[in-house]
Amino acid sequence: MFVIGIIAASMAAVAYGVSTVLRALGARRVAVEQREDGKAGIDGSSSPSVESTFSTIADPAFIFGTVMVVVGFAGGAVAARFLPLFLAQSIVSANLVVTALLGTLLLGITLHTRDWVAIWLVVLSLFMLGVSSSPGANDNASMAFHWGLFIATLALCTISLVGVYRGGKFAAPIGGACAGLLFGVIACAVRVLHGLEPFHLVTLLTDPAAWSIAIAGAIGFYVQTVALQVGAVSGVTAMLVVGETAGPSIIGVAFLGDSARVGLGWLAVVGFIGAVVGAVLVAWYGTGEPDHFGEAPPEKGGWHRGREDAEA
Numbered sequence: 001m002f003v004i005g006i007i008a009a010s011m012a013a014v015a016y017g018v019s020t021v022l023r024a025l026g027a028r029r030v031a032v033e034q035r036e037d038g039k040a041g042i043d044g045s046s047s048p049s050v051e052s053t054f055s056t057i058a059d060p061a062f063i064f065g066t067v068m069v070v071v072g073f074a075g076g077a078v079a080a081r082f083l084p085l086f087l088a089q090s091i092v093s094a095n096l097v098v099t100a101l102l103g104t105l106l107l108g109i110t111l112h113t114r115d116w117v118a119i120w121l122v123v124l125s126l127f128m129l130g131v132s133s134s135p136g137a138n139d140n141a142s143m144a145f146h147w148g149l150f151i152a153t154l155a156l157c158t159i160s161l162v163g164v165y166r167g168g169k170f171a172a173p174i175g176g177a178c179a180g181l182l183f184g185v186i187a188c189a190v191r192v193l194h195g196l197e198p199f200h201l202v203t204l205l206t207d208p209a210a211w212s213i214a215i216a217g218a219i220g221f222y223v224q225t226v227a228l229q230v231g232a233v234s235g236v237t238a239m240l241v242v243g244e245t246a247g248p249s250i251i252g253v254a255f256l257g258d259s260a261r262v263g264l265g266w267l268a269v270v271g272f273i274g275a276v277v278g279a280v281l282v283a284w285y286g287t288g289e290p291d292h293f294g295e296a297p298p299e300k301g302g303w304h305r306g307r308e309d310a311e312a
Contacts, residue, residue, distance in 0.1 A: 001082045002082065002083065004078065004082055005078065005079045005081070005082030005083035005088065006079075006083070006091065006130070008074075008075040008076070008078035008079040008082070009075060009076065009079035009083065009087075009088050009091035009092050010075075010091060010094075011071070011072075011075035012071075012072040012073075012074075012075030012076040012079060012091075012092045012095075013072075013075075013091060013092050013093070013094040013095045013097075013098060014095070014098055015068045015069070015071040015072035015075060015095075016068070016069070016072040016076075016092065016095035016098070017094075017095035017096070017097070017098020017099045017101075017102060018065070018068045018098065018102060019065040019066070019068035019069045019072060020065070020095065020099045020224075020228070020233060020236075020237050021065075021098075021099055021102040021103055021106050021107065021233065022061045022062065022064055022065030022068065022106075023056075023061070023062045023065040023066070023224075023225060023228055024103070024107060024228045024233040025059075025061045025062075025065075025106055025107060026056050026057075026059035026060075026061040026062030026063075026065065027056045027059075027062070027225070027228045027229045028107070029059050029061065030052060030055045030056045030059055031229070033055075052229065053222070053225055053226055053229065056225060056228075056229060057225060062225075066221075069221065072092075072095075073186070073217070075092075076088070076092050076183075076186070076187060076190075077186075077187075077190045079091065079092065080187040080188075080190045080191045080248075081190060081191060081196075083133070084133055084134065084252055084258035084259070085187060085188065085191060085248040085249055085251065085252030085256065085258055086129065086133070086245075086248070086249035086252055086253065086258055086268070086272060087129055087130065087133040088187065088248075089184065089187055089244055089245045089248045089249055090125070090126050090129045090245055090249070090271070090272070090275050091126060091129075091130070092244065092245075093122070093126070093241040093244065093245045093275060093279065094122070094123065094126055095237070095241070096119065096122055096234075096237050096238055096241045096279060096282060097119050097122065097123060099233060099234065099237045100115065100119055100234055100282070103233055103234060107233060109232075109233070109234065114281075115234070115282060117281075118278045118279075118281035118282045119278070119282060120278075121274055121275075121277065121278035121281070122241075122274070122275050122278035122279060122282070124274065125270075125271045125272070125273075125274030125275035125278060126271070126275060127271070128267050128268070128270055128271030128274065129268060129271035129272060129275065131264070131267065132260045132261055132264035132265070132267040132268040132271060133260060133261065133268065134259050134260055134261045134262075140192075140256075141191075141192040141255065141256060143208075145192065145255060146189075146192060146194075146207060146208045146209045146212075147208050149185060149188060149189055149192075149208065149209060149212050150208040150209070150211055150212045152185065153182070153185050153211075153212040153215050153216050154215070156178060156181055156182055156185065156216070156219075157182070157215060157216070157219040159178060160174075160175065160178035160179065160182065160219060160220075160223040161219070161223065163175060163178055163223075164178075164223055164226040164227060164230075165226070171226070171227065171230050171231070172227045172230045172231020172232070172235060172236050172239075173227075173231065173235065173236070173239045174227075175223045175224065175226055175227025175230075175231070175236065176224065176227045176231065176235065176236035176237065176238070176239030176240045176243070177239040177240070177242060177243045178220075178223055178243065179220045179221075179223045179224035179227065179240050179243065180239060180240035180241060180242060180243020180244035180245075180247070181243040181244070181247050182216040182217075182219060182220030182223070182243075183216070183217075183220050183240070183243070183244040184243060184244040184245070184246075184247035184248040184251075185212055185213075185216040185220075185247070185248075186212070186213050186216050186217055186220070187244070187248045188247075188248050188251050188252075188256075189209040189210070189212040189213045189216070190209075190213065191252075191256065192209055192256070193207060193209045193210060193213070194207045194209070195207060195210075224236070224240065234282055235282070237282075238279045238280065238281075238282035239279075241275075241279040242276055242279045242280060245272075245275060245276060245279070246276055249272060
């Protein structure tokens with residue numbers, strides 16, 4: 001089961017990475033089309049309208065990307081059942097690497113030395129987590145935990161929607177982080193979901209964890225879409241990775257009995273911190289206005305951040 005969980009998490013990482021780039025491509029197409037039509041709302045500098053967001057969702061590339069989200073969800077769900085959450089979510093967070101690589105091909109994104117260092121820090125950290133993780137996962141949790149997860153989901157949804165439409169220049173990182181936390185809620189809910197083994201439909205549908213999965217999935221998907229409209233794909237994805245990795249990992253250790261191999265707890269801690277720091281660095285270097293129209297001046301390489309450095 002441990003091996004199956006590893007394979008499923010890896011599949012989810014690839015699927016989510018492909019999905020993010022395709023959906024960002026959809027956002028770019030809609031931005032160009034709306035500018036050519038003389039419409040406001042997606043100009044790379046202002047918050048998108050609800051209409052523009054739904055136009056993005058209808059784009060063919062975005063639709064195919066949505067199909068890949070379903071594939072990623074299936075893989076992540078299997079991994080969450082069979083692996084400690086800090087390992088499952090860390091492997092899934094490798095979609096950051098897939099997003100970065102595909103982004104250079106499909107979106108024309110330029111990766112500099114600083115970006116590659118941060119990305120490979122994430123990869124090395126994931127390797128540490130894999131080596132240090134103890135096989136097996138405990139899926140027992142009280143109903144109080146199930147209800148708490150549901151209440152937390154509702155609160156996160158409210159914060160997410162307010163953040164992406166009222167967050168101004170911080171809308172993209174807020175949206176990415178909140179979407180990540182909501183996807184993390186899904187991992188936690190799948191882990192403790194009742195009615196799966198053995199399968200019992202009534203038990204499944206009456207479990208608050210099932211409601212959390214449905215609500216968090218829908219709002220998380222929508223919020224990530226808006227974030228991709230107003231922010232750089234690498235920055236949004238990195239913040240999402242932090243949210244979907246840190247949240248479930250902490251919950252898994254604190255409430256669900258997740259643990260590392262005997263004597264390798266320090267390696268798990270180093271790996272976890274490295275994965276989060278690496279993702280934050282990618283977000284820091286990549287967060288900014290999306291260059292939907294290809295008009296932004298190229299940034300300099302090296303270790304400087306921000307368009308101000310490129311103009312210096």
